[in-house]
Amino acid sequence: MIYASTSCLKNPQNILRVLDEYEKAEIQNVELGSVHNYFKTKTLKKYDFNFIAHGYFPPPKTPFNFNLASQKKIIREKSINLVKNAVDVCSDIESPIFTFHAGFTVDPTKLGKRFSRIGMADRKIAIDTFIESTHKILDYAKSNGIKLAMELNVVQKFNLDKGKNNLLLFADYDETMKFLKNFKKNEIGLLLDLGHTSVTSHWLKFDKNKFVEKIKKFVTVIHASNNNGVQDQHKQLTKNCWQTSKLKNFKNKPITLETMNLNTNQIKKNIKIAEEVIK
Numbered sequence: 001m002i003y004a005s006t007s008c009l010k011n012p013q014n015i016l017r018v019l020d021e022y023e024k025a026e027i028q029n030v031e032l033g034s035v036h037n038y039f040k041t042k043t044l045k046k047y048d049f050n051f052i053a054h055g056y057f058p059p060p061k062t063p064f065n066f067n068l069a070s071q072k073k074i075i076r077e078k079s080i081n082l083v084k085n086a087v088d089v090c091s092d093i094e095s096p097i098f099t100f101h102a103g104f105t106v107d108p109t110k111l112g113k114r115f116s117r118i119g120m121a122d123r124k125i126a127i128d129t130f131i132e133s134t135h136k137i138l139d140y141a142k143s144n145g146i147k148l149a150m151e152l153n154v155v156q157k158f159n160l161d162k163g164k165n166n167l168l169l170f171a172d173y174d175e176t177m178k179f180l181k182n183f184k185k186n187e188i189g190l191l192l193d194l195g196h197t198s199v200t201s202h203w204l205k206f207d208k209n210k211f212v213e214k215i216k217k218f219v220t221v222i223h224a225s226n227n228n229g230v231q232d233q234h235k236q237l238t239k240n241c242w243q244t245s246k247l248k249n250f251k252n253k254p255i256t257l258e259t260m261n262l263n264t265n266q267i268k269k270n271i272k273i274a275e276e277v278i279k
Contacts, residue, residue, distance in 0.1 A: 002274045003052060003256040005223075007033035007234075010261045015039055019047055025264035027271070031256040032057050032095075041089045051095040052221070052254055054191070055151070056082070058089055065111075068137075069103025069130035069169060071121045076133060083137040083148075090146045097147040097254070099191040099221050100137070102170040103130040104153075112232070114158040115167050127169060131182045138188055149189035149220045152176060154196035154232045155203050163203075171200050173214055180218060189220030192250075194243040195258070196223075199232050212246055222247070222255040224274065234260040237270050244277055251278035 004027050006018045015036040022030055032044075034055030041058050044051070056066050060082060068083075070076040086098045105126045108115045121129075134150070141148045153168040161167075170176045176190065192215060201208035226241045227233040236259045237244050247255060255278070257270050 001029055001050070001254055002271050002278075003029040003031040003050075003254055004267050004271060005031045005033040005054070005256050005258045007035045008257060008259055008262050008267050008270075010263060012260075013037045016043060019044075019049070021264055022049070023047065025268060027264065027267065031254075031258075033258070041092070044089070044093050051090075051093045052097050052099075052256070053086055053090055053093075053095050054099045054256070055101055057086055058082075065108055066101060067103050067107050068100070068133035069105065069121070069126040070107050071119075071125070071129065072107060075107055076129065080133055080136055084140050087137075087141045087144050087146045091144050095146070097149060097189075097221065098141065099149045099151055101151050102153045102168070103133075104169060105167050117161070117167075120166065123166070123169075127175075127178070130169060131179065134179075134188070135182075138183070147189065147220070149191045150179070151191035151193060151223070152196060153200075154193065155200045156232060157203055157230065160203060165204060171196075172204055172206065173211055176215065176218075190215065190218045191221040191223060192216075192219045193223035193225075193258070194246055195225040195227050195232055195234065198227055198229050198242060202229050208242070212249065216249050219250060220253060222250045222253055223258045224255060225257070225259045234258055236262065236266060237273050239273055239277075244273060247274055247277050 009018045030049040032053040036059050038059050038061045066079045068079045105121045153171040155165050155171045224243050226235040
């Protein structure tokens with residue numbers, strides 16, 4: 001099934017406006033995304049979409065930077081509570097899954113920009129903290145009948161130190177497998193963002209096609225957007241872009257378009273491209 005993220009529409013901060021636009025355009029499958037202002041989640045009940053939910057959702061009244069690996073207790077607990085709130089919302093709107101972001105060795109002030117190197121945690125300690133946090137949210141999700149999946153991080157040039165990824169957890173295959181080994185088989189899934197894969201593979205110098213082949217059996221959700229192969233640009237899909245060519249590997253999984261700054265006609269065009277390739 002192909003979903004449109006609520007992040008796709010241009011100027012998406014007001015999620016209710018986005019949902020109204022999607023309703024008018026007869027877009028039926030919607031992923032609630034990460035770029036919105038606070039709103040009362042009970043209002044979601046008035047819509048008749050097939051929902052799934054992702055990331056920094058539901059947006060809190062007081063913004064913070066989500067990081068389940070944070071060494072600051074207040075940030076870590078806020079992050080855990082955000083996921084628990086998301087699970088509650090998923091239960092209310094019949095979303096079967098919530099997907100959350102992988103962690104960092106620092107607490108970033110803004111995603112998509114260069115992270116500060118001040119206060120960087122030891123990588124092993126950050127990973128252990130992230131796994132501990134994940135067990136807590138997983139227990140809560142299981143008790144509410146909601147599946148969880150972790151989205152692999154994207155590594156861009158501005159967050160490398162002499163070509164090395166010191167800041168972003170779970171961006172490559174080996175470290176992601178170390179994460180999964182801490183859980184029972186099929187207990188937790190992965191969200192594979194093909195746009196991220198295109199960029200990360202360039203900067204960490206691995207073969208993106210071999211990566212997809214190795215990791216696909218662990219993947220439960222896909223994100224798709226186009227880019228130039230060096231920056232995470234969230235551009236529209238084309239019929240011939242690499243990301244589109246990989247969708248057929250995941251035709252039985254939820255596939256979310258995370259192509260940004262579009263109007264509803266452009267979003268529907270991208271949905272059609274994805275639908276055609278997975279037939």
